[in-house]
Amino acid sequence: MVKKVMLPLTDETLESLKAGDNILLTGTMYAGRDTAHKRMVEALEQGKTLPFDIKGQAIYFMGPSPARPGQPIGSAGPTTSGRMDSYSPRLIAEGLKGMIGKGMRSQEVKDAMQKYKAVYLAAIGGAGALISKTIKKSEVIAYEELGAEAIRRLEVEDFPVMVVNDIYGGDLYQEGKARYRVD
Amino acid sequence: MRDIKAQEITKTVSRLFQEANFCLASDVMASLKQAREAEESPVGREVLDRILENAEISAREKIPLCQDTGTAVVLLELGQEVHITGGDLYTAVNEGVRQGYDEGYLRKSMVRQPYSARANTKDNTPAIIYTDIVPGDKLKISAIPKGGGAENMARLAMLRPSQGRQGVIDFVVNAVDEAGSNPCPPVIVGVGIGGTVEKTVMLAKRALLRKVGEPNPDAEVAELEKEILQRVNCLGIGPMGYGGRITALAVHAEVFPAHIASLPVAVNLQCHSARHKEAIL
Numbered sequence: 001m002v003k004k005v006m007l008p009l010t011d012e013t014l015e016s017l018k019a020g021d022n023i024l025l026t027g028t029m030y031a032g033r034d035t036a037h038k039r040m041v042e043a044l045e046q047g048k049t050l051p052f053d054i055k056g057q058a059i060y061f062m063g064p065s066p067a068r069p070g071q072p073i074g075s076a077g078p079t080t081s082g083r084m085d086s087y088s089p090r091l092i093a094e095g096l097k098g099m100i101g102k103g104m105r106s107q108e109v110k111d112a113m114q115k116y117k118a119v120y121l122a123a124i125g126g127a128g129a130l131i132s133k134t135i136k137k138s139e140v141i142a143y144e145e146l147g148a149e150a151i152r153r154l155e156v157e158d159f160p161v162m163v164v165n166d167i168y169g170g171d172l173y174q175e176g177k178a179r180y181r182v183d
Numbered sequence: 184m185r186d187i188k189a190q191e192i193t194k195t196v197s198r199l200f201q202e203a204n205f206c207l208a209s210d211v212m213a214s215l216k217q218a219r220e221a222e223e224s225p226v227g228r229e230v231l232d233r234i235l236e237n238a239e240i241s242a243r244e245k246i247p248l249c250q251d252t253g254t255a256v257v258l259l260e261l262g263q264e265v266h267i268t269g270g271d272l273y274t275a276v277n278e279g280v281r282q283g284y285d286e287g288y289l290r291k292s293m294v295r296q297p298y299s300a301r302a303n304t305k306d307n308t309p310a311i312i313y314t315d316i317v318p319g320d321k322l323k324i325s326a327i328p329k330g331g332g333a334e335n336m337a338r339l340a341m342l343r344p345s346q347g348r349q350g351v352i353d354f355v356v357n358a359v360d361e362a363g364s365n366p367c368p369p370v371i372v373g374v375g376i377g378g379t380v381e382k383t384v385m386l387a388k389r390a391l392l393r394k395v396g397e398p399n400p401d402a403e404v405a406e407l408e409k410e411i412l413q414r415v416n417c418l419g420i421g422p423m424g425y426g427g428r429i430t431a432l433a434v435h436a437e438v439f440p441a442h443i444a445s446l447p448v449a450v451n452l453q454c455h456s457a458r459h460k461e462a463i464l
Contacts, residue, residue, distance in 0.1 A: 103424070125332065126237070175426065177418070182417035
C-alpha cells in the first residue's frame with residue numbers, strides 16, 4: 001500500500017514511518033550533493049549560518065541534468081548517499097529530518113538518525129526521467145557556481161520513495177536482503 | 184587508404200552520446216523485462232516496472248535515463264587503412280563529446296583536479312579514449328556514458344594462482360555483495376581475468392559491451408559466468424537493494440593469458456541503466 005506524506009516531515013509523520021514503507025512525498029524539499037554538503041558543514045564549523053533553515057527539512061542527494069527550455073528540471077534521480085556520510089550526522093544534529101538518496105548509510109549516520117529522530121528514504125536510482133515528472137518547481141538558492149551541485153529548493157508532488165531507515169533502527173536494505181538471501 | 188573526415192567523427196560521437204543517454208538498447212530492455220517476470224519480490228517487481236517506465240519516458244521526451252550522464256568513455260577500433268583528414272582523431276572525439284553534452288542537455292560531470300579544487304570542466308571533456316588498431320578501412324566508435332555510482336564499486340585483486348577458479352568466483356561474488364544497493368542493481372557484472380593489472384581492468388570494462396546475457400564463446404568461461412551469476416542472485420540484494428532474487432542481469436567474463444606468478448581479477452559493475460551505443464564509419 002502506498003502512503004501519501006506531506007513535507008516538511010512532522011514529528012507525527014516521522015513516528016509513523018517504518019522501514020519498507022512505500023510512500024509518495026508532496027511539498028518542499030532541498031537538493032544538494034557532495035560539494036554543497038562540504039560547504040554547509042564548513043560553514044557550521046566556522047560558526048556561520050546555513051544558506052537555508054535546515055530545521056525540520058529534507059535533503060535530496062541529487063544533481064540534475066540541465067533543464068530543457070520550458071521544463072522545471074532535467075533528469076533528477078538520486079546519487080549514492082554514502083558519500084554524504086561524513087557530513088550527514090552534523091546536519092542531522094542541526095535539525096535535518098529527512099534524507100533522500102540511494103545506497104547504504106554508515107553506522108554513524110544511522111545512530112544520528114535514531115538519536116535525533118530523522119529518516120533515510122530511497123528513490124530509484126537510474127529513474128531520473130520518471131522522477132523528474134514529480135518535480136513541479138526547481139530554484140537554485142545557494143552555491144549557484146557549482147552548477148549541477150548547487151543547492152535547489154524543489155516543489156514535489158507524489159515523489160516516490162521507500163523508507164530505508166526509520167527512527168526505530170529499522171533498515172530495509174538489511175531486512176530485504178535477509179528475506180531473499182539463499183545460503 | 185580510405186579517408187574519414189574528423190568532422191564526421193565529431194558528429195557521430197555527439198549523436199552516439201545523446202542516443203545512449205535517451206534510449207536503452209533492445210537487449211537491455213529485454214533483459215529488464217525478463218527480470219521483471221523472474222523477480223519474486225513484489226517491491227522488486229515494482230522497481231523494475233518503474234525502471235521500464237522510465238526508459239519509455241526518456242526515449243519519448245529525450246530526458247536522460249539517469250541524471251548521471253556519465254564519464255564519456257570512447258572505445259575506438261581504427262582500421263589501419265583509414266586516413267583521418269581535417270583534424271586529429273582525439274580532438275575530433277572530444278569535440279563530439281562537447282557538442283553532444285551541450286545539445287542533448289546532458290549533465291557535465293567531469294572535474295579537473297580530482298583530489299583538491301574539483302572544478303567542473305563544464306563540457307564533460309576530457310573523454311576517456313582507448314584505441315585498438317585493427318585490419319580494414321573502417322572506424323568503429325563505441326560511446327559509453329559511464330555513471331559514477333556503479334564505477335565507484337569496481338574492484339581489483341592480484342590473486343595467487345593457487346586460489347584458482349574458486350578464488351575468482353569468491354572475489355567477484357564478494358565484490359557484488361559489498362557493493363550492495365550502491366551501484367543501482369540489477370547490475371551487469373563485468374569480470375576481467377588475466378593479463379596485467381591494467382589489462383584485466385580493461386577486460387572487465389569491455390565485457391560490459393557484450394549483449395546482455397550473451398555467454399562467452401569459450402564453454403569453460405561461459406560455465407564460470409553461469410556459476411557466478413547463480414551465486415550473485417542468491418545474495419538477496421535485489422532491484423535497488425530492497426531485497427529480491429535479481430541482483431544481476433548477467434555476468435560477462437573476459438579472459439586473457441597471465442604471467443606464471445599472476446592471477447589478476449577485476450570487477451567493473453554496470454548499473455541497470457546499461458548505456459552504450461556503437462557506430463561504424
